[in-house]
Amino acid sequence: MKMSGADIVLECLKRIGIDTVFGYPGGVVLPLYDRFPAHPEIRHILVRHEQGGGHAADGYARASGRLGCALATSGPGATNLVTAVQNAMMDSVPTLFITGNVARNLIGKDGFQEADATGIMEPCVKHNYLVMRTENLAYTFAEAAYLATTGRPGPVHIDIPKDVFTDEAEFEWPGEISVRGYDIPGAAPQDDIDAAAKLIDEAERPLIIAGHGVILGDAHEELLAFAEHSGVPVLNTLLGLGSIPRTHVLSYGMMGMHGSYEANMAASNADVVIGIGNRMDDRAIGRFNDFNHHAKLIHVDIDPGEHGKNLPTAVPILGDVKQVLPQLTSAVRARSHMDWIRWIDEERDAHARSMAIPSGPELTTQHVIKRISDLNDDETVIVTGVGQHQMWAAQHLRVTRPHQLITSGGLGTMGFEVPAAMGAQVATPDRTVWSICGDGGFQMTLQEIATMVDEQLPVKLAVINNGFLGMVRQWQELFYEDNYVSVAMSQPDFVKLADAYGIKAIRVTEKDEVDAAIEEANAHNGPVLLDFQVEAESNVWPMVPAGAALSETVEAPEPETASEVTS
Amino acid sequence: MTTEQSQSVKHTVVALVEDRPGVLNRVASLFRRRGFNIDSLAVGTTEETGISRMTIVVESENGIVDQVQKQLGKLIDVISVSDLTHEDAVSRELALIKVACTTEQRREVLDLVDIFRARAVDVSPGSLIIQMVADERQLDSLLENLEPYGVLEMTRTGRIAMLRGETTTAMHATEPEDVLRFHRQLGRRVEGELPYVSD
Numbered sequence: 148m149k150m151s152g153a154d155i156v157l158e159c160l161k162r163i164g165i166d167t168v169f170g171y172p173g174g175v176v177l178p179l180y181d182r183f184p185a186h187p188e189i190r191h192i193l194v195r196h197e198q199g200g201g202h203a204a205d206g207y208a209r210a211s212g213r214l215g216c217a218l219a220t221s222g223p224g225a226t227n228l229v230t231a232v233q234n235a236m237m238d239s240v241p242t243l244f245i246t247g248n249v250a251r252n253l254i255g256k257d258g259f260q261e262a263d264a265t266g267i268m269e270p271c272v273k274h275n276y277l278v279m280r281t282e283n284l285a286y287t288f289a290e291a292a293y294l295a296t297t298g299r300p301g302p303v304h305i306d307i308p309k310d311v312f313t314d315e316a317e318f319e320w321p322g323e324i325s326v327r328g329y330d331i332p333g334a335a336p337q338d339d340i341d342a343a344a345k346l347i348d349e350a351e352r353p354l355i356i357a358g359h360g361v362i363l364g365d366a367h368e369e370l371l372a373f374a375e376h377s378g379v380p381v382l383n384t385l386l387g388l389g390s391i392p393r394t395h396v397l398s399y400g401m402m403g404m405h406g407s408y409e410a411n412m413a414a415s416n417a418d419v420v421i422g423i424g425n426r427m428d429d430r431a432i433g434r435f436n437d438f439n440h441h442a443k444l445i446h447v448d449i450d451p452g453e454h455g456k457n458l459p460t461a462v463p464i465l466g467d468v469k470q471v472l473p474q475l476t477s478a479v480r481a482r483s484h485m486d487w488i489r490w491i492d493e494e495r496d497a498h499a500r501s502m503a504i505p506s507g508p509e510l511t512t513q514h515v516i517k518r519i520s521d522l523n524d525d526e527t528v529i530v531t532g533v534g535q536h537q538m539w540a541a542q543h544l545r546v547t548r549p550h551q552l553i554t555s556g557g558l559g560t561m562g563f564e565v566p567a568a569m570g571a572q573v574a575t576p577d578r579t580v581w582s583i584c585g586d587g588g589f590q591m592t593l594q595e596i597a598t599m600v601d602e603q604l605p606v607k608l609a610v611i612n613n614g615f616l617g618m619v620r621q622w623q624e625l626f627y628e629d630n631y632v633s634v635a636m637s638q639p640d641f642v643k644l645a646d647a648y649g650i651k652a653i654r655v656t657e658k659d660e661v662d663a664a665i666e667e668a669n670a671h672n673g674p675v676l677l678d679f680q681v682e683a684e685s686n687v688w689p690m691v692p693a694g695a696a697l698s699e700t701v702e703a704p705e706p707e708t709a710s711e712v713t714s
Numbered sequence: 715m716t717t718e719q720s721q722s723v724k725h726t727v728v729a730l731v732e733d734r735p736g737v738l739n740r741v742a743s744l745f746r747r748r749g750f751n752i753d754s755l756a757v758g759t760t761e762e763t764g765i766s767r768m769t770i771v772v773e774s775e776n777g778i779v780d781q782v783q784k785q786l787g788k789l790i791d792v793i794s795v796s797d798l799t800h801e802d803a804v805s806r807e808l809a810l811i812k813v814a815c816t817t818e819q820r821r822e823v824l825d826l827v828d829i830f831r832a833r834a835v836d837v838s839p840g841s842l843i844i845q846m847v848a849d850e851r852q853l854d855s856l857l858e859n860l861e862p863y864g865v866l867e868m869t870r871t872g873r874i875a876m877l878r879g880e881t882t883t884a885m886h887a888t889e890p891e892d893v894l895r896f897h898r899q900l901g902r903r904v905e906g907e908l909p910y911v912s913d
Contacts, residue, residue: 265736452781
C-alpha cells in the first residue's frame with residue numbers, strides 16, 4: 148500500500164519504539180504535522196524552543212535508557228537544535244533528531260529558511276542522512292535507530308526535504324539492518340582479559356574508574372560484581388555517578404577537577420588503573436602528561452577510538468562492558484585490598500574538611516543540595532545545569548542507581564537543566580524529577596516552563612540564585628585576581644516569573660526554611676519553582692586548577708569553617 | 715615542536731568507503747576537527763561496485779596515525795582502514811608538469827624525461843607537458859631538474875598504494891539483497907540531483 152512520506156515517518160517512529168516527539172513546527176514540516184493526529188500512539192510535545200526540544204529528548208533518553216526523539220523545521224529550527232545534538236554527542240546519548248528541509252528543487256538555491264543542516268550537523272552526530280527519496284525513508288529510520296542505540300550510542304540526524312514528506316511510496320520495513328562499515332564489539336578476546344587479569348592480580352593498589360559507559364551499557368550489576376570480587380575500590384567520572392551505589396563501601400565518588408581529595412589521591416597513587424566505559428577526559432584525568440606515571444592502565448571501552456586517545460594504555464580491551472566485566476570477574480582472583488582501602492580512607496578522613504558543607508548560619512548551595520538528596524528517595528531523578536551547583540551536586544548527592552543523576556558532562560551546556568528535566572519527567576512519569584538550576588542556565592531555557600504547564604509535568608525547579616555565574620566568578624577570583632568581569636547578573640523576581648507562568652513558587656532565603664520548602668514542593672502535584680537565594684561567593688573545593696595534574700589537587704584555604712561531613 | 719616533527723613519518727592510510735555522496739566531506743571534516751594533517755588524498759573507484767578507495771598520506775607520529783585509523787574506522791561510511799606504511803606495497807603518484815622549453819632546449823629536456831622514464835605528452839614551441847608516474851621522491855627529483863627551465867604549471871594526483879603479492883586490502887563482502895537495493899537507490903547520484911547530497 149502506498150503511503151505519504153509523512154505517514155511513513157510516523158509509522159517508522161512507532162516501529163523503532165518512539166512514543167514521544169519533542170517538536171516545533173514550521174513551514175517544511177507542515178506535511179508531517181498534518182499527519183500527527185492520524186497516529187495517536189505518538190505523543191507530540193510542543194516545546195518553546197528547538198534547543199529545549201533537543202535537550203528534552205536527551206533527558207528522556209538518559210532517564211529511561213530508551214531512544215529520545217526531537218523534531219524541528221528547516222533553517223533556524225535545525226540550527227537551534229545544534230547545541231542539543233552536540234550535547235548528546237559528547238555524552239553518547241541515544242537520540243534521533245529529525246529536521247525538515249526545503250523542497251528538493253530548492254536545495255542549494257538559498258531558499259527561504261534553508262540551511263545546510265546535513266553539513267552543519269555532520270561533525271556533531273554519530274551519523275546523519277539527507278533522505279532524497281520517499282521510498283528510502285523506512286530503511287533510513289530503521290538504520291538510524293540501529294546506529295543510535297547500538298555500540299557506543301549517540302545522536303543520529305535525519306534531514307527530510309518537504310516534498311519527500313508529500314511524495315508517496317510503498318511502505319517496506321527492512322527485515323534486517325546490515326551496515327558493513329559498522330561493527331558492534333561484544334565479548335573481549337581472552338588474551339586481553341588474561342593480560343588484564345594478570346595486572347590486576349599482581350596489583351597492590353588497583354583502582355577502577357567507572358564512566359558513563361557502564362550506565363549506557365546497562366552493566367552496573369556486572370560492575371558491582373567485579374568490584375566486590377576483586378576488592379578494587381571504584382571512582383566515578385561525573386557521568387559515571389550511579390554506576391555503583393555511592394553508599395557502597397567500595398565507592399569513593401567522583402574524581403577530577405572537583406573530585407574528592409581522596410579520589411584524586413587514589414588515582415594518583417594507584418599502581419593499576421582500570422578504566423571502564425570512560426573516555427579519560429581532561430576534567431577527570433587532569434594534565435594528561437602527568438597522570439600517575441606509575442600506574443599501568445587497563446581500558447575497557449566499546450569505542451576503539453578511546454583507547455590511547457589521551458593516555459598511553461597498557462591493556463586496551465575492546466568490548467561491551469556488560470560482557471567484558473563478567474569475563475574479568477571470572478579471570479581475576481578474589482581479593483580484599485585492605486591496606487590500600489585503609490590508605491584511601493585515611494586520606495579521606497584527614498582531608499574531610501576539603502568537601503565539608505559549611506556549618507554557618509548562611510544559606511549555601513551545598514546545604515540545599517544535601518537536603519534535596521536527604522529528603523528524596525533514590526527513585527527520584529535529579530537533573531542539574533552546569534557550573535558550581537553541578538559540581539556540588541556531584542559531590543553531595545546520594546546517587547545509588549543508574550539514570551538517577553542527569554547532567555551535561557562533555558559539552559557542559561548551561562540551559563540543559565530545565566528541558567532535560569522536562570524530558571526525564573515525560574520518560575518517567577511515576578518518578579519525582581528535581582532540576583537543580585543555576586540562575587544563569589535557568590534563564591537560558593526557562594521558556595520550557597510553559598511546556599511543563601501545557602503537558603502537566605510536575606518538575607521541581609530548584610533555582611540556585613546567587614546572582615553570579617558562580618563558576619566563572621570562582622575562576623575570576625582565583626586566577627584573574629578578583630577581576631570580576633561580566634559575571635554578576637541582576638535577576639528577575641523568579642517568584643513573580645513563576646506566577647506569570649501559572650506555577651507554584653516558593654522563595655527561600657533562610658537556612659531553616661529549606662526543608663519545609665522541599666517538602667512542600669514534593670507534596671505539590673504540578674511544576675514548582677523554588678528560588679533559593681543562596682550565599683553569593685562560595686567556591687567549590689577541592690579543585691584541580693585547569694592544566695594541573697590530578698596530584699596537584701588544591702583544598703579550601705584554612706579560614707573556611709567546616710563541620711558537617713558527608714560520606 | 716621541532717623534535718616532534720623530526721620524529722614524524724609520512725604514513726599511507728588506505729580507507730575503503732561507501733561510494734556515497736558526502737563521504738569525502740565526512741573524511742575531510744574528521745581530519746580537520748581532530749587536527750590531523752592531510753599531505754595528500756586520492757579517491758577513486760575500486761573493482762567492487764559501491765566501494766571507493768581513499769589513499770590518504772598523513773605526516774605524523776605513530777600514535778597519531780593509530781588515532782587517525784581508529785577515528786576513520788568510526789565513520790559509518792568507512793568500511794575498512796589499513797596502514798600500508800610499513801607493508802611491502804607499491805606506491806605511485808602521477809604528475810603532469812608543464813615546463814618552459816624553447817626548441818633549442820627541447821633535446822636536453824627530452825633526455826631528462828628519458829632518464830626519469832617519464833613521457834612528453836604535449837609539445838608546443840615554448841613548452842612541454844611531461845607526464846610521470848613514480849613515487850614522490852623520483853617526482854621531486856625530476857622537478858628539481860626541470861626547475862632551471864621554468865616550471866609553468868604542475869598538478870599531482872597524490873599517492874595511491876597497493877600491497878604486493880596476493881594479499882589485498884580489498885573488500886568483497888556482499889550485502890543482503892534489501893540492503894543492496896537500498897544502497898543502490900540511495901547511493902547513486904541521479905542526474906539533476908545536487909552534488910552535495912549526503913545520505
